[in-house]
Amino acid sequence: MNEKYIKASPKGKALPIYAITVGINHTQEKIFRPNGSIFHHIMFVQEGEGVFELNNEKHVLKAGTAMFFSKNMPINYYASGSLFKTAWITFDGISTESIFEYFSAKGFSFIENSSLISKILAFVKHVENGESFEGLSKAVYDIVITYFSELNKATCPVVLSNAKNYIATNFKNDISIAEIAAYVGISQSLLFRLFKANEKCTPIEYLKRTRIESAKLLLSNEQNMNIKDVGSSCGFSDTSYFVKVFRDETGVTPKNFRKLYGI
Numbered sequence: 001m002n003e004k005y006i007k008a009s010p011k012g013k014a015l016p017i018y019a020i021t022v023g024i025n026h027t028q029e030k031i032f033r034p035n036g037s038i039f040h041h042i043m044f045v046q047e048g049e050g051v052f053e054l055n056n057e058k059h060v061l062k063a064g065t066a067m068f069f070s071k072n073m074p075i076n077y078y079a080s081g082s083l084f085k086t087a088w089i090t091f092d093g094i095s096t097e098s099i100f101e102y103f104s105a106k107g108f109s110f111i112e113n114s115s116l117i118s119k120i121l122a123f124v125k126h127v128e129n130g131e132s133f134e135g136l137s138k139a140v141y142d143i144v145i146t147y148f149s150e151l152n153k154a155t156c157p158v159v160l161s162n163a164k165n166y167i168a169t170n171f172k173n174d175i176s177i178a179e180i181a182a183y184v185g186i187s188q189s190l191l192f193r194l195f196k197a198n199e200k201c202t203p204i205e206y207l208k209r210t211r212i213e214s215a216k217l218l219l220s221n222e223q224n225m226n227i228k229d230v231g232s233s234c235g236f237s238d239t240s241y242f243v244k245v246f247r248d249e250t251g252v253t254p255k256n257f258r259k260l261y262g263i
Contacts, residue, residue, distance in 0.1 A: 012133035016095035019140040022123055024087040030078035036071060039090035042147050043067045044117050048083030052076070054108055066114035066147055070100070073107040087120045091140050103148040104186035111151050119143045152190075159184050160194050163203070171210045172235050177203050211235045212249045215242070219258050227254045 006019050020039050028050060043066070050061040053076040060080065061067060069075055071092070078084070099105070123139050131139070162184045167175075180203060181191045195203045211234040218230045225233075231242030231254075246254050 006127060006136065015093060015133060015137040017091060017093035017141050017144065018133065018137050020090040020092060022089045022120065022127060024121065024124055026086050028079060028084040028086045032076045034074050036073045036075055038071055039092050040071050040096060041069050041088060041090050042143060043086050043088040044114065044120060046087055046117065047085040049080045050077055050084045051080045059110060061110065062112060064114060065110055065112050066116045067110040068108065068147060070107045087117060089120055089123060089140060089143060091144065099144060101187065103152060104190045105148060109151055111154050114150055116143065116147055116150070119146055156194055159186060160198055163191060167207055167210055171207060171214065172233060174235065174237065208245055209249065212246055215246060215254065216257065219254055220261065230254060
């Protein structure tokens with residue numbers, strides 16, 4: 001089987017997510033669609049190597065690479081040598097936008113060394129065995145969630161590092177979680193999940209801790225700086241709030257911190 005068109009009934013299209021086509025072992029021809037496709041795509045490079053061009057950048061797609069591009073996204077991809085075999089699945093549905101929002105999905109992305117091919121091959125078996133639209137909906141949902149979960153796992157260290165660096169550089173300013181999320185290019189909810197999973201705290205808690213660590217250094221090294229100026233130098237515009245947060249984090253007030261350490 002190279003390609004299978006899945007003709008969804010009106011009832012099938014009412015499902016939260018549904019597949020339209022699936023294909024495997026396809027000798028990939030050049031695809032150039034400046035206005036994009038009418039469906040969302042997940043593609044997997046089975047053999048050889050290809051190139052995806054976007055915004056004057058060339059992305060090399062090696063064997064084992066999985067790629068996503070959303071509908072209406074301009075696409076231009078082709079073989080870079082004599083061999084470029086692909087598998088793919090196209091899909092749509094009323095739940096796709098909420099899935100993309102949850103994962104902060106961009107219009108184009110790719111992951112190297114993906115395990116996704118096993119799920120695409122299993123999906124082909126479901127189609128050949130006459131699986132119901134409901135069963136196919138469940139299977140394509142699994143493929144989409146697996147893809148974006150793999151993508152997040154691959155990109156999380158870089159995104160988290162960028163967020164922490166942004167906080168380290170800008171904590172003295174009045175920055176918000178929305179600003180940090182926008183800087184690293186993800187949603188606030190995903191930023192929250194990244195920090196909870198990796199730092200065991202929320203982004204706002206991490207920001208507070210960064211500010212308090214800076215305040216402790218100033219209290220220790222700048223003995224003539226008053227408490228108000230220490231707080232404002234670390235991003236706290238309200239002195240009372242600074243004192244409260246400092247006490248919550250350290251167990252003592254800024255003034256007693258100085259006394260405790262003989263400063």
